[in-house]
Amino acid sequence: GENVEQHPSTLSVQEGDSAVIKCTYSDSASNYFPWYKQELGKRPQLIIDIRSNVGEKKDQRIAVTLNKTAKHFSLHITETQPEDSAVYFCAASTLAGTALIFGKGTTLSVSS
Amino acid sequence: GAVVSQHPSRVICKSGTSVKIECRSLDFQATTMFWYRQFPKQSLMLMATSNEGSKATYEQGVEKDKFLINHASLTLSTLTVTSAHPEDSSFYICSADPGTGSYEQYFGPGTRLTVT
Numbered sequence: 001g002e003n004v005e006q007h008p009s010t011l012s013v014q015e016g017d018s019a020v021i022k023c024t025y026s027d028s029a030s031n032y033f034p035w036y037k038q039e040l041g042k043r044p045q046l047i048i049d050i051r052s053n054v055g056e057k058k059d060q061r062i063a064v065t066l067n068k069t070a071k072h073f074s075l076h077i078t079e080t081q082p083e084d085s086a087v088y089f090c091a092a093s094t095l096a097g098t099a100l101i102f103g104k105g106t107t108l109s110v111s112s
Numbered sequence: 113g114a115v116v117s118q119h120p121s122r123v124i125c126k127s128g129t130s131v132k133i134e135c136r137s138l139d140f141q142a143t144t145m146f147w148y149r150q151f152p153k154q155s156l157m158l159m160a161t162s163n164e165g166s167k168a169t170y171e172q173g174v175e176k177d178k179f180l181i182n183h184a185s186l187t188l189s190t191l192t193v194t195s196a197h198p199e200d201s202s203f204y205i206c207s208a209d210p211g212t213g214s215y216e217q218y219f220g221p222g223t224r225l226t227v228t
Contacts, residue, residue: 032215
């Protein structure tokens, strides 16, 4: 089955800096890669996603890149703010309606 | 739109008792729902996939007789933790697929289960 690896497990940056979180996946059939932000005790919140037919997607300060050949995808957050502090999870799935397999998460801390 | 609720949000039960958690899609029909378990400071681990009107598919290592899943309607799936033990204490989250061909799933707010 699918295995998703996520790095780093913790990331500390200064406000205004960029943050990059990387994930690799094992199943070449995977073609949907969402990123979630989770605050303590709350549900995961979708912040951006990408399908395999696209190499990059951007939404304001957040961007995701995908390299299908290498089977890795990354989350980029620019101009970080303290409210970006949270746990971020990457995930992968193969088909619409199938389960998401999550990475282990990255705790991002943005200090002002 | 695309709201998923869970009930209860928090529950404390004694060891050996059973607890039922409900997951509802409020404004859409969900042919498929997923149940995840999240231990403190860990990731979401898929427990089972629930399809309306059929038996759930459990992930390896998840005991189907302990975690009973019923998806009796297109808007409701239930997870019953039977004979709960302290090690079952966790955050249980469901997600629902609207079946529109969109890849996005919608998560419930989670249920914090504490077994004493």
